[in-house]
Amino acid sequence: MPKPVKGLTARQVQTITAPGYHCDGAGLYLQVTARGGKSWVFRYQAGGRRRDMGLGSASTVPLAEARAKASEARALMGRGLDPLAQRHEPIISPPITPTFREAAGLFIEAKRAGWRNAKHAAQWVATLEAYAFPVAGQKPIDQVTTDDVLAILNPIWTTKPETASRVRGRVEAVLDYAKARGWCDGENPARWKGHLALTLPAKVKVRAVEGHASMPYRDLPGWWPRLQVADGLGARALELAILTAGRPGEVLGATWDEIDLENRTWEIPGTRMKAGAPHRVPLSGPALDLLRKLATVRRGSVVFPGAREGRPLSNMAMAMVLRRMGLGDEVTPHGFRSTFRTWAAECTPFSHEVCEAALAHTVGSKVVAAYQRGDLFEKRRALMGEWAGFVMGGRHDG
Structure with missing residues (x-):
C-alpha cells in the first residue's frame, strides 16, 4: 500500500529553495523554478492525458x-468536468463550498496579519487540529450542525473548560467567516447565547478557574537566596520576572532599547503586551542592580539571549530553573504574579487599581479607563520598591 504523502507546511512553502515540484497531496504541488520563483500547480488526468493547472x-x-482552490478543482472533476476547460466557459459554475478545515485555513490566513504574533495563529491551528477537525474537518462548511459542535465540545467541556471555551469561540468565528463569504447561511450552530448556553453548563459553573501554581508569599523571602545563587540566564530572567511582577514572555522578550537605566524604567511596547497597550514598568533598586550586572556581559540587543543569535531564551527557560530546584510540580514562573498580587492585597495599603496596574491588568469599564488617563506610575514605583524589599527579606530599600 503506498505511503500517504505528508502535506507541506506554511513554513516549508516559505523556505523551500530546491527547484522542482514539491507535493502537498491530492494533486497539489508547489513548483519552484531555478530562479527561485514559486507557484501552485494542480496536476490531474483528463481524457487520458496529464494536465497541469496553475493556481497562482x-x-x-x-x-x-491553494488547498481550497485544488479542492474546488477536484469537485469539478467529481461532476465530470475538466477544471481547465471550465476556466474558459462563459457560464459561471456554481461556487464550490469548502470543507470546515479549508474554511478555517482561509480564515486564519485572512486574520494572520492582524494577530500579535505567529504563536497566536499556531494556537488556533493546534486547537482546531486537536478537537474540531477530527469531527467536522471534512464536512462541507454549510453542513456543520449543532450536533457536530456538541460532538467537538462535549468530551472536553467539563475536563478542560478553558480549552473548550476557546475551541467553541474559534469554531464560531470560522462559521461566521463562512457566512460572510456566502458559503452558508442561517444561525451559527456554535453561538453561545440563546443556543449552546441552553445545552451546556456555563464555564464558570463547571469548576473554578485554576490559576497558575504559585508560591505562598511568606515562603518567598526564604527561598530567594537559593534563586540568586542558581546558575544561568534562566535564573536571572526569573529574578527579574519576580521583581517586576512581569509575565514570563514579556521578560524573556525584553530588549536593551526598552530599558532606561538612568530613569529606572522599562518600557514594553504594545506589540509585546497581552492587552496590546504599551506598559511602563518602574525598576526597583534590586531590579536595577540585576540589569546593570547583565549589561556588563551584554551580547546583542536581547537582554536574555538564547543559543540562536538575536533570539531570546526559550519560553521553558524559567520553568527549567524551578524544575532543577525541585519546584517544577508546585510552582510556575507565571505563578509569581499571583504571589505578588496576594502579598499586595494582604500586606500593603495600596489600592486595587494600583496593584492591578502593576500587573498590566485593565481595570474597570471603558468609561472608567477614559477618565483615568494616567498609569499610576509613581504609586506603582513605591509599590514595587516595597515588593523588592519584601522579596529581599528587608535587605534592600528598593
Missing part, C-alpha cells in the same frame, strides 16, 4: 487558499 503565485496565494 505562492507569494500571493497562501497554502490554505
